[in-house]
Amino acid sequence: MPELPEVETVRRALLSKLKGKTIKEITILHNNVFEGQDVSIIKNEIKDQTINDILRRGKWLEFVLDDYYLLSHLRMEGKYVYRKIDEEIEKHQLVLFNINNEFSLRYRDVRKFGKMYLIKKEDINKSSLSKLGLEPWDKKLSPSYLKEKYKNKSLPIKTVLLDQSIIVGIGNIYADEILFLSKINPYKKAKDLNNKELQSIIDNTKQVLDKAIEEGGTTIRSYTSEEGVEGHNQSNLYVHQRKDEKCLVCGHVIIKDKIGGRGTYYCPKCQK
DNA sequence: CAGGTCTCCTGCTAGC
DNA sequence: TGCTAGCAGGAGACCT
Numbered sequence: 454m455p456e457l458p459e460v461e462t463v464r465r466a467l468l469s470k471l472k473g474k475t476i477k478e479i480t481i482l483h484n485n486v487f488e489g490q491d492v493s494i495i496k497n498e499i500k501d502q503t504i505n506d507i508l509r510r511g512k513w514l515e516f517v518l519d520d521y522y523l524l525s526h527l528r529m530e531g532k533y534v535y536r537k538i539d540e541e542i543e544k545h546q547l548v549l550f551n552i553n554n555e556f557s558l559r560y561r562d563v564r565k566f567g568k569m570y571l572i573k574k575e576d577i578n579k580s581s582l583s584k585l586g587l588e589p590w591d592k593k594l595s596p597s598y599l600k601e602k603y604k605n606k607s608l609p610i611k612t613v614l615l616d617q618s619i620i621v622g623i624g625n626i627y628a629d630e631i632l633f634l635s636k637i638n639p640y641k642k643a644k645d646l647n648n649k650e651l652q653s654i655i656d657n658t659k660q661v662l663d664k665a666i667e668e669g670g671t672t673i674r675s676y677t678s679e680e681g682v683e684g685h686n687q688s689n690l691y692v693h694q695r696k697d698e699k700c701l702v703c704g705h706v707i708i709k710d711k712i713g714g715r716g717t718y719y720c721p722k723c724q725k
Numbered sequence: 726c727a728g729g730t731c732t733c734c735t736g737c738t739a740g741c
Numbered sequence: 742t743g744c745t746a747g748c749a750g751g752a753g754a755c756c757t
Contacts, residue, residue, distance in 0.1 A: 454750070512751080529734085529750060529751070565734055566750085605727070606727085607728085608728070615751080624751075625749095625750070713729095714729095715749095715751095729757080730754105730755085732753090736749095738748085739745105741744090
């Protein structure tokens with residue numbers, strides 16, 4: 454599932470193909486991708502908008518057009534494929550962007566969970582992006598920031614790490630890895646963490662995500678950044694998807710539990 | 726406000 | 742071998 458490193462890898466690949474190119478037309482084959490929006494307006498407004506840049510905020514892609522931002526969230530299995538304009542439409546391709554009348558950028562999403570929003574630039578503060586917390590590398594991310602955010606959180610730290618209004622970009626895979634490296638039990642209540650543990654979470658978040666970006670993301674199940682390009686970070690995972698295998702540090706068997714409805718992998722000996 | 730539950734969706738797989 | 746129930750999960754809606 455695309456988390457911050459995967460989205461960042463996708464962003465870089467898209468930018469190299471699309472920077473400066475123009476969306477001549479959009480074909481929306483599945484209206485729910487633009488949930489709550491009038492697709493006829495979108496079809497008109499996006500016409501002839503140039504892709505000036507592609508940014509990332511948390512797990513969101515932000516296409517910087519002339520008058521709009523096109524926000525795209527891949528959720529579980531969303532991905533972009535790039536085709537010659539006249540190639541046949543394949544199953545699961547939900548939105549087609551005509552690029553310079555020459556190429557076709559296609560949003561493909563088997564499970565149809567992903568979302569897009571076309572937002573006027575002046576309305577960006579009313580968008581989903583406005584509710585996001587700090588990027589992992591933000592200088593403001595400190596133990597005191599987390600202390601304040603966690604002070605009323607009785608939920609397990611595993612669950613709270615996934616809360617995008619506090620730190621952005623962490624999903625289920627990296628949350629498990631961050632807690633393993635921080636030697637923190639995923640069941641521990643967020644509000645009970647001390648400064649040392651909070652600092653450890655901050656340090657390991659940056660380290661885990663940096664490493665994963667360097668490796669082009671983690672490919673388990675279906676993620677690829679562009680067609681035929683898989684990530685390599687799966688070989689760096691200590692606990693995620695390693696149920697019943699031995700902990701690489703202490704040899705104890707890795708446990709899988711369900712915490713907050715999410716599959717959670719951890720080493721009960723290393724993580725107290 | 727905090728937190729629990731449900732919903733969306735389809736492909737894969739464990740188990741019979 | 743073939744079938745099917747159950748599982749996978751990010752984020753927002755809705756309820757208590």
